[in-house]
Amino acid sequence: MTRSDVTIIGAGPAGLAAAIEAARAGAKVVLVDENARPGGQLFKQIHKFFGSREHFAGTRGIDLARKLCQEAQELGVQLVLDTAAFAIYDGRIVAGTTPKGTVQIESERIILATGAMENTFSFKGWTKPGVMGAGAAQTMINLHRVLPGSRILMVGSGNVGLIVTYQLLQAGADVVAVIEALPKIGGYAVHAAKVRRAGVPILTSHTVLEAKGEPEVSSAVICQLDDFKPVAGTEREVEVDTVCLAVGLTPLAELAWMAGCQCEYLPALGGFVPVHDERMETTVKGIFVAGDVTGVEEASTAIEEGRLAGIAAAASLGLLSPDEAEERMTAAWERLAALRMGPFGEGRQAAKEQLMKVGKAG
Amino acid sequence: MSVAVDGFPSREELRRSPGYPSEERLDRGACAVIECVQEIPCNPCETVCPYGAIKVGQPITNLPRLDAELCKGCGLCLAVCPGQAIFLVDKAFAPGEALVGFPYEYVPLPAAGERVPATNRAGEVVAEGRVIRVVNSSRNDRTPVVFLAVPLEVADEVRSMERRGQKPRPGQGE
Amino acid sequence: MRVLDHPILGRLEARRKVTITVDGQPVEAFEGEPILAALLAKGIRVNRITKKRHEPRGLFCGIGRCTDCVMVVNGVPNVRTCVTPVAEGMTVETQQGLGKWGKAK
Numbered sequence: 001m002t003r004s005d006v007t008i009i010g011a012g013p014a015g016l017a018a019a020i021e022a023a024r025a026g027a028k029v030v031l032v033d034e035n036a037r038p039g040g041q042l043f044k045q046i047h048k049f050f051g052s053r054e055h056f057a058g059t060r061g062i063d064l065a066r067k068l069c070q071e072a073q074e075l076g077v078q079l080v081l082d083t084a085a086f087a088i089y090d091g092r093i094v095a096g097t098t099p100k101g102t103v104q105i106e107s108e109r110i111i112l113a114t115g116a117m118e119n120t121f122s123f124k125g126w127t128k129p130g131v132m133g134a135g136a137a138q139t140m141i142n143l144h145r146v147l148p149g150s151r152i153l154m155v156g157s158g159n160v161g162l163i164v165t166y167q168l169l170q171a172g173a174d175v176v177a178v179i180e181a182l183p184k185i186g187g188y189a190v191h192a193a194k195v196r197r198a199g200v201p202i203l204t205s206h207t208v209l210e211a212k213g214e215p216e217v218s219s220a221v222i223c224q225l226d227d228f229k230p231v232a233g234t235e236r237e238v239e240v241d242t243v244c245l246a247v248g249l250t251p252l253a254e255l256a257w258m259a260g261c262q263c264e265y266l267p268a269l270g271g272f273v274p275v276h277d278e279r280m281e282t283t284v285k286g287i288f289v290a291g292d293v294t295g296v297e298e299a300s301t302a303i304e305e306g307r308l309a310g311i312a313a314a315a316s317l318g319l320l321s322p323d324e325a326e327e328r329m330t331a332a333w334e335r336l337a338a339l340r341m342g343p344f345g346e347g348r349q350a351a352k353e354q355l356m357k358v359g360k361a362g
Numbered sequence: 363m364s365v366a367v368d369g370f371p372s373r374e375e376l377r378r379s380p381g382y383p384s385e386e387r388l389d390r391g392a393c394a395v396i397e398c399v400q401e402i403p404c405n406p407c408e409t410v411c412p413y414g415a416i417k418v419g420q421p422i423t424n425l426p427r428l429d430a431e432l433c434k435g436c437g438l439c440l441a442v443c444p445g446q447a448i449f450l451v452d453k454a455f456a457p458g459e460a461l462v463g464f465p466y467e468y469v470p471l472p473a474a475g476e477r478v479p480a481t482n483r484a485g486e487v488v489a490e491g492r493v494i495r496v497v498n499s500s501r502n503d504r505t506p507v508v509f510l511a512v513p514l515e516v517a518d519e520v521r522s523m524e525r526r527g528q529k530p531r532p533g534q535g536e
Numbered sequence: 537m538r539v540l541d542h543p544i545l546g547r548l549e550a551r552r553k554v555t556i557t558v559d560g561q562p563v564e565a566f567e568g569e570p571i572l573a574a575l576l577a578k579g580i581r582v583n584r585i586t587k588k589r590h591e592p593r594g595l596f597c598g599i600g601r602c603t604d605c606v607m608v609v610n611g612v613p614n615v616r617t618c619v620t621p622v623a624e625g626m627t628v629e630t631q632q633g634l635g636k637w638g639k640a641k
Contacts, residue, residue, distance in 0.1 A: 034600070035619075046544045048444035048505070050404040052422050058406040058442050060503070060544070117601055127604075129581040129594025136598030139618075144573035145548050147537040148581075148595055169525065170468060171539045184366040189400040190445025192369030197522040198468075199485030202369045215592040216581050342401035342423030467543045504544050 004030040004078070006313050007094050007107040009085045009255065012040020013299040014291025014306035015113035016068040021310025021328075022111075023075035025319040030105055031077050032096055034084035038072070039065040040115060041135070042299060044142045046170075047163060050188075054335055055300045062142075064299070080105070085114075088259040091284050109286050109313040112256055113306060116249040116270060116292035124210040126243075130217025134164040134246035141171040149242030153220050154178040155208050161246030162191035168244075169198050176238055179206040179222055188344070209235065211243050249296045256293065260284050264358050268351035269295030277359040279312035279329070280305060288313050295355070297339075297348055304336045370483035371399045381416075381448075383430035388517075392435025392452035392461065396426050397521075398445060410442045440465055441502040450509070453517055460517030461494060463509040468525050471496055471506055479524040480512050487524060489516045538577050554624040563628075571617035571628055572598075572605050583607050583617060587633035607631045611638030 006022045008015045011033035023029045031038065045061020056064050072079075083096040083103060094105045118133040125131070130149060134156070140148045150173050154165045157180035165175045178195065183205050185192050192202060203222070209230065210221040220243050224234035249270055253263055256274040261282035263272040273294045280288045290309040291302035308329055315325035340349035363372035376382045381396025388395075394415070396407070405418040407426050415432035416439060418424050439448045440463055450463030462480075472478050472493045480491035491510030498506035512520045540548050552567040556574065565574030572583070572595055582592040583605045596604040600619035609615035609628050613635025617628070629638075 036621075048503070050402060050444050052403075052405045053409055055403075057404060057409075058444055058503070062544075118597065120596075127591060127593060129583070129592050132594075132596050133598065136595055136618075139598040140573065140576060140595070141539055142545065144569055144576075145539045145542070145545070146573045146576040147539060148576055150537060170543055185369055188402055188445065189365045189369070189371070190398060190402070190443075190447045192365070193371070193397065193483065194446050196369040197481065197483055197485055198525055199481070204367055216594065338422050339403050341403055341421045344402060345423070469541045469543045506543075 002030060002080070002103065002105040004028045004105060004107040005317055005319075006030070006109045006111060006310075007032065007105050008111040008113055009094060010040065010113035010115055010291070010293070011035070011038035011079070011081075012113060012115050012291060012302065013042055013064070013068065014115070014293075014302035014309075015040070015111070016072050017303040017306030018111045018113060018288075018290050018310035018313070019072045019077045020068065020075060021307045022314045023072070023077050025311065025314030027314045027317060027319055029077045030080055030107065031072065032080045032083050032085050032094065032105065034082070036082055038069050038079060038081070042068075044135075044138045045299060046142050046167060049300055051300050051339060055303075055339065061299060085255060088255055088287070091259060091286055108317055109288065110259075111288040111290060111309045111313055112274070112293055113289070113291045113302075113309070114252040114255060114293045116251045116296050118245070119248040119250055120245050121247055123208055125213075125217070126211060128211050128213060128217050129215065130213065130241055131211050131243045131245070134160050134244040137242070137244050138164045138167060141167060141173075147171055147173050149217075149240075150174060151176055151240045152242040152244055153208065153222070153238060153240045154244045154246060156180065156246035156248075157185045157187055157192065157202055157204070158246060158248065159187035159191055160249075161244075162187040162195055164244060164246060165195045165200060166191065166198070169195070169200070175200045176240055177222075178202045179208065180204045181207050181225055181228060208243060212237070217241055217243060249292065251293045251296060253293055256282060256287070256289065259287055261287060261289075262358070264355060266295070266351045266355060268347045269355070273355065275355055275359045277356055278333070279316075280309035281312060283359065286316075295348065295352060301336060301339050304332050304339070307332045365399055368484070371397055375399050380425050380427040383428060383433070387430040388451055388453045391454040392450060393430055393433050394428060394435065394437070394439055395449045395451050396428050396439075396447065397449065398426055398443075398447040401425060402445075404444060406442045406444065407439045407448060410438050412436070412438065437463055437497070437507060438501070440507045441497075441505040446505070449521060450507075451517055453514060455511060458514050459511050460514045461509055462491075462512055462517060462520045463507050464522050465505050466508040466522065467505055470526060471498070472508060472523065472526070478510070480510055480516070480520040481522045481524055482519040483521050485522070488519050489513050491520065491523060537579065554622055556622050556626040556628055558628045559630055565622040568621050571607070571609065571615075571620050571622050571626070574622050575617070575628075582630065584631035584635075585633065606635075608635045608638065613637060
């Protein structure tokens, strides 16, 4: 059995940041990930991030991923890759499955940074080859350099839908339209403006009724919505070979549930999320959380939460003085607060406060 | 017409925003035009401006405020804006002609001297533009900025050019 | 459909090629890429046929979670092609239903 001070599950932005902070404080850190390389979804984020200088604003996700991976490596973080963590026993043993069998890692502290997965929704023909998650299309074009199709309908105008639309155009595909069930665009206006300038229409109050084609998608039927109900007579068939679904994400909280962490249902955060306190510790002592698993946000917020969890885990092991930990955590909380302001951030800020209030009451 | 439905700001929304220079300033020569009308947490434009012409301040969700008198039209903010929401407009470029600069992250890039279809905020072709230069230094970090000469009357409309990326088909590129 | 040139990621670097066999046909692939990517590069998007309704399935999540893209690889059914890298001489077959175990390589 491998032993460590801190075991972190998930090597995306939150997990890497947690690993860096804990290792910097002197902890022996094991970072587990089911993929062949660390970085999580960051290697697909080829666009420049928002924020300010301390949030790496203006840096592309791919470049940030390289930087974080390098930093973790330099600090001696032990990477355990190709390993899907499937259980936590006694709040201290992480069990994982690898192509070669199972492994166990025993540690004093565990940080869950498992991220989130894409939502989907069903409509006639949605199982046909050619209907896929927007993230799946993004993975294919930016990571594997293949197009999943050449004429695309994007369903959902949140930031994921808008960003992946833009990146599909950059990869050489055509996006015939972005459709949105709500009467207004969900994501940042600047992302919307980029795809509009490129000639992609954004149809609000629209949905997809059917994906047609045998054996794979060759067209899709879309229609207008009035108060989320299809308006008869507005059906239109658009010639597309791919339908991408960008309809939100759900936190991957299974391990937290299994470990007995209390979870709360907060729609603003994407569903059931583990309750945590200001130190990112869950209701199970010694288990911390960071990133999308505790509320779907951005990579930049995931990094700050990861830092908090890493610092708190190290401090709880006596590796940082309370004053040092306090100072570093206050700085991270200030950076987080800046990212959770404005019309897009304040809902998440309120939900996070609610989550932490539950943590205190518990 | 509004940014929340159309996906790009209307004339009125732009005029109301603190990042849009006055008509009088634009007539005098090259100036940044900031089309950022939504409060998102972001401030690289403020950090990059060597003349202190862009202020975001605290909180960083403030809309960028352009002091057009301080703006020298250097264009550094165009490539640094993660939202690609800043443009350069020079209405004193040549008689009857304006220069419009915009970020353009597509391949292939146009070359100086080429004539290209200039598009507006909705991606519609509104004029023919003449490529004056394409700036793509390491500082741009892979966000090239294309400068087009366009008829003066469309200077407030032109914000990009038609994409020229070829459309791949199955089996291509093997 | 490979993305040969890209404004941010640059030109697709030449990589070592391997040949795999897909439903009896040789297909060239880049060493290390997922099976699914090699198939998409050829425009192949159907990976399996479901057991009950005999419906085609293909790429859905792309990160090894949904299992819609499973195929029979080297005689082993239910291999997630989106996260399994190609290897020289690999045989890949469209999976029918739950798949039949074949001769492992």
